[in-house]
Amino acid sequence: MLVLIGILIIIAGFLLRFNPLLVIMASALATGLAAGLDIAAIIAAFGKAFNDTRYVSIIWIVLPVIGLLEAYGLQQHARTLIGRMKGATLGRLLTGYLLLRQGMAAVGLTSVAGHAQTVRPLVAPMAEAAAEAANPALSDEQREEVKAHAAATDNIGLFFGEDIFLAIGSILLMKGVLEGYGYIIEPLHFSLWAIPTAIAAFLIHGFRLRRLDRRMAAKTEAAA
Amino acid sequence: MITLGFVYVLAGLTFAAFAALGLLDRSNPKRFGNAAFWGLLALSMLGGDHLGDFGNGLLVLALVAIAGTGQIGRTPGGDVAADVQASRAAQHGPFLLLVALIIPAAALAGTFLFKWIPGLADPKQATLISLALGVLIALAVGMARLKPPALLPLQQGRRLLDAVGWAAILPQMLASLGAVFALAGVGEVVGDLIGTAIPQGSLFGAVLAFGLGMALFTMVMGNAFAAFPVMLAAVGMPLLIKQYGGDPAVVAAIGMLAGFCGTLMTPMAANFNLVPAALLELKNPYGVIKAQIGTAVPLLAVNIVFIWLFAF
Numbered sequence: 001m002l003v004l005i006g007i008l009i010i011i012a013g014f015l016l017r018f019n020p021l022l023v024i025m026a027s028a029l030a031t032g033l034a035a036g037l038d039i040a041a042i043i044a045a046f047g048k049a050f051n052d053t054r055y056v057s058i059i060w061i062v063l064p065v066i067g068l069l070e071a072y073g074l075q076q077h078a079r080t081l082i083g084r085m086k087g088a089t090l091g092r093l094l095t096g097y098l099l100l101r102q103g104m105a106a107v108g109l110t111s112v113a114g115h116a117q118t119v120r121p122l123v124a125p126m127a128e129a130a131a132e133a134a135n136p137a138l139s140d141e142q143r144e145e146v147k148a149h150a151a152a153t154d155n156i157g158l159f160f161g162e163d164i165f166l167a168i169g170s171i172l173l174m175k176g177v178l179e180g181y182g183y184i185i186e187p188l189h190f191s192l193w194a195i196p197t198a199i200a201a202f203l204i205h206g207f208r209l210r211r212l213d214r215r216m217a218a219k220t221e222a223a224a
Numbered sequence: 225m226i227t228l229g230f231v232y233v234l235a236g237l238t239f240a241a242f243a244a245l246g247l248l249d250r251s252n253p254k255r256f257g258n259a260a261f262w263g264l265l266a267l268s269m270l271g272g273d274h275l276g277d278f279g280n281g282l283l284v285l286a287l288v289a290i291a292g293t294g295q296i297g298r299t300p301g302g303d304v305a306a307d308v309q310a311s312r313a314a315q316h317g318p319f320l321l322l323v324a325l326i327i328p329a330a331a332l333a334g335t336f337l338f339k340w341i342p343g344l345a346d347p348k349q350a351t352l353i354s355l356a357l358g359v360l361i362a363l364a365v366g367m368a369r370l371k372p373p374a375l376l377p378l379q380q381g382r383r384l385l386d387a388v389g390w391a392a393i394l395p396q397m398l399a400s401l402g403a404v405f406a407l408a409g410v411g412e413v414v415g416d417l418i419g420t421a422i423p424q425g426s427l428f429g430a431v432l433a434f435g436l437g438m439a440l441f442t443m444v445m446g447n448a449f450a451a452f453p454v455m456l457a458a459v460g461m462p463l464l465i466k467q468y469g470g471d472p473a474v475v476a477a478i479g480m481l482a483g484f485c486g487t488l489m490t491p492m493a494a495n496f497n498l499v500p501a502a503l504l505e506l507k508n509p510y511g512v513i514k515a516q517i518g519t520a521v522p523l524l525a526v527n528i529v530f531i532w533l534f535a536f
Contacts, residue, residue, distance in 0.1 A: 003408045006401075007444055014491055021390055022292035024397045025285070028404040035408035040278065042404065047281025049403030051272040055228060055352060056396040056495065057265070058235040060385055062327060062355075065362045067380025071304045072370055073313025074320040080313065081321075109335065110351070112328040115500040117355075121324055124504055144506050145515065151500035152488075152515035159484040160523075163477065170449060174476040177453050181461055183472045193477035193534070200526045205519045 006031030062116050069121060078122050079129035090130040090146065091213030094153045095206045097123055101157025102198060106164035113158075115151055124150040134217050142216060149212055153205065160201035163194035226345040231356040236269030242382040245375070249299055257295025258386060261287060265393065284400070291390035298386040316370065323366045330358025388502045395495035398446050411450065414441060415458030422459065428532055430463040435528035438479050439486035446492025448483030455479065470535035478531045485524035488516040 006027040013023030025046075032042030066074075082088050104112055113119075127150045132138050138146075163170055171190045178185055243263035249255050264287055272280055290296065304312075313320070334354020338345040345353045363377060385392060405411065418441075422433045437459060441451035460479060464470040487493045491510065501512050508514070 001413060003405075003410050003413055006405060006408070006410065007414075010401075010444070010492070019292045019294075019390070020394055020491075020494070021288045021397055024394075024401050025288045025292075028401050031408045031410065032404055037408070043281030043285065044277035045281075045404055045407055046400050047275075047279065047284055048277040049400035050284050050396060051268065051275070051277075051280045052403075053396050053399040054232060054235075054269060054272060055349075056399055057393055058231050058269075058352065058356070060388075060392060061231075061235050061238050061359050063384045064238065064377035064381035065323070065327065065359055065366065067382075067384050068363070068366050068370070068372060068377040069320045069324055071309070071312075071372070071376060071380050072316050072320055073309040073311075074324055076310050076313035077317035077320055080317065109332055112331045112351075115503055117327055119500060120503050122321075144508065144511055147504045148501070148506060148508075148511035148515040151504060151512045152519070154500075155488060155496045155512070155516065156519055159487065160481065163481060163484075170452075170480050173449055173452060174480060177456055178472055178476060181465075181472075183465075185473050185476075189473035190477040193474050194481060196530055196534070197478060197481045197523070197527055200530075201519070201523055204522050204526070208518055 002034040003031050005034050059114065059116050066116065066121050074121050075125040078125040079132075082126045082129040083133060088130055089134065089213055090127055090216060091209045093127055093130050094123075094149060094209045094212075097150075098153050098157045098202065098205060098209070101154060102161035102202060105158050105161030106198070108162075108165040110158060110162050110165075113154065115154060119151055119154050123154065131216050134213075138216070145212075146216070149209070153209070156201060156205050160194075160198045164191050164198060225343060226353050226357075228346065228349045228352065231349075231352055232269045232272075234356050234360075236266045236271075238378075238381070239263070239266035239269060241378045242266075242385055245379060245382050246386070252297055252299040252386075254295055254297030257290055258297065261290045261296055261390070262385070264290075284397075287390075287393065288397075296386075296389050298389065299383070319369060323362050326362040326365065327355065327358040330361055331355045334358070384503075387505060388499065391494065391499055391502045394498060398492055398494055402445060402447060402450050405445070405450070411454035412457075414444075415454040418455070419458040419462070422463065427468050427536065430459060430468065431532045431535075432528055434459045434464055434475070434479060435482040435524065435531060438483040439489075439524050442483040442486030443490035443492065446487070446490055446494070448480055448487055451483050451486070452476075452480055455483075464531075464535065468536060470531075474535035475531060478527050478534070482524055482527040482531075485520045485527065488520035489513060 009027040009030055010023060028046050029042055101113055124147045127146050128143060131146045171187050174190050175185060175187055239262045243259045243266055246255055246262060247259035252258065264283055268283055275283060331351055331354045334357060335351045338350040339347050418437045423429045434455060437455045438451055441455060442448045445451055460475050464475050465472050487496065491498055497513050498509055501509050
């Protein structure tokens, strides 16, 4: 029971808005001590895990390219493109991206798009431009909401597409865990059972994007 | 053969360049903190395998000390003026888009190519290696045509990373915390607690506990992978599969997706929820989570109903 103190520290730390890196370290130390480890062993365990998971942080190597392109006006160009497309509403744009992201993830192409590679340089400015086309007096709060939805759409497309792919980590994990209990299951079965949820995710999020689109448009009329 | 080690060297050199440029930036009052933080990260990428476990742990403690005492700051300004960007966009627009698409296109092509022709690159890491190669190609093509000042990509990249700040290593820190939790047996304790809280004799009650448990425990751990073995052991296996005869493939597959709904609602999944908020420079660090809750909650309900309908 005592090891749960780490979870309490995490929840309290995030709620009280302490620096998350400090909260994580405090949680790791408290959890390790509660489990009877000595401090040196906890630090070594954390260090080993940190070294083993360095691949999580390599995405930042794309920043020099994004920085170069943005200095030359990539975001402006993305906005101009949307301005030229007739019928490119915020809802249609993000729904199209959702479908694309789900489809790519479903064939295993999870790292092809993402927040650093596609959302910040392309999808977010395009979404902002589409919202602005419908409502030239877009407020700062609305801009924030539109950008947040661009990132949210990327996550939802990724999460509810990737499990359709046979060789993704989560499917291999499920197969491995069930084998431990003596159930031998082909990866294809897990893949197929991810499809109903993928369709539901598309319908639910697509519906919400339509409403986001209308909400932005409705405020235009109220303002006009 | 190209391995992940190549990508780590590339990342290490990039962080080292950010640290050096940060140190030279006299307009930033916290330049020493920034330089030390990115410099330590460069050391981790370049030499992490030679530091030993305890050495890596000390490196992490130093990173946390720098960030936790507020020694990281960002240089104000440095943005290219909006009208300059607009006129450059009019001139180079289609080319910029093309270069931006080189990175995903290279990741796509490389993933297939490296699996198709063995021996070129580690097939298990094909996408990450292709992504890194895409970055180098895009940089070379962009530099050749745009002819910017030589250090501009690194200076602008550093500016973007300074805007993200310490949140850049939050995902890696949380993944490491997960490893300590596993070592301490946190999962088993939570599983036992949830297992004892389920009402006996109700199939739907058990399905509900499994689905909600997956989502909640994923929110705490920030990762459905950590929640899955625990919830399967506590509820999925003894009740849904053994007692009620549920189809294990359905219970596992849709249970995992119920966990993903939890991922959408937690700051612990920093790389998906907090990092993009920083990267898009949102005022509310929880803005992305707020945008996701309206999809995550109904989808979680759908998943629970799906398990109940399809597994039995």
